Amino acid sequence: MRTGEFQRNTRQRQVILEELCRLKSHPTAAELHRIVRKQLPKISLGTIYRNLDILVRNDMIQKLDFGGSEARFDGNPNRHYHLRCIQCGRVDDIKDLSTGIMLDDFKRLKGYKIHHLRIEFLGICPECQKKAKTDNKDVRRKKKNRR
Amino acid sequence: MRTGEFQRNTRQRQVILEELCRLKSHPTAAELHRIVRKQLPKISLGTIYRNLDILVRNDMIQKLDFGGSEARFDGNPNRHYHLRCIQCGRVDDIKDLSTGIMLDDFKRLKGYKIHHLRIEFLGICPECQKKAKTDNKDVRRKKKNRR
DNA sequence: ATTCTTATTAGTAATCATTATTGTTACTGA
């Protein structure tokens, strides 16, 4: 699945990726739509969503869907940390986490007034692990019985 | 705003808070609706949402709105860390973060298979800080000119 | 206790981000 889930490199997808990577901001799908439309006036919001999804699945970009309303997208696929404004929703990168933290003891970071730090562990819970196992068995059985 | 934003202690709000605090799981609004309906069969989903919102604003519960679809709610208002299943959306508490991490070096935690750790800094960006200042000025001016 | 005020409710409609569907276009490989 790594590379090449998609087999046609359309102009739409090229421009979406280009523009997203060029931007230092972390636009929402709608914002990106507005930007890409300057080059491709007929492109639809659905195409933006569809391609962003594909690019995420191919690890070429990141989807930043914290709570709140709209998800935001980051042209940098490498994991790094983010600063989010709880008022306007704006998202900034943190280049060097450790330095950033040392600098002023969590109170301020890139001009932000930090309210709190959220740490979240993402993984697969025990039940879903079990389910995945039995699902795999089912798949194997089905494969065997094919045709 | 701390306590007493609401002035009537309705049965609906009591039961919502009670049930949420009793549960160790972190139910969605819809799940909580199903549960509370056993005691108050006529309660509507809107009432659940409205009261959860009020309780959050009064720091009596927490809203856990990571990305994904539904937000989840936690009857414990004190900050602590969470484990989230990226498959089913289930959320568990982490009681002692440091011990938890030491235990098995991020690979496993409470039976979860950890995929990654998300760190997010939440705060107010420089622009919103400026805006807040001018807004306050406006408020002061308006107060002066009252009546 | 009874009345009064209005915060809160149930029920429902509206909103908004996102996803799915549909009919069409245009690659791609035979």
Added chain:
DNA sequence: TCAGTAACAATAATGATTACTAATAAGAAT
């Protein structure tokens, strides 16, 4: 050249949440 299909634009559908409205009931005043 043509069949098959990825991807498109346009638009409808979905699903969580919020807003609206008339009815209800909590708590104060009488």
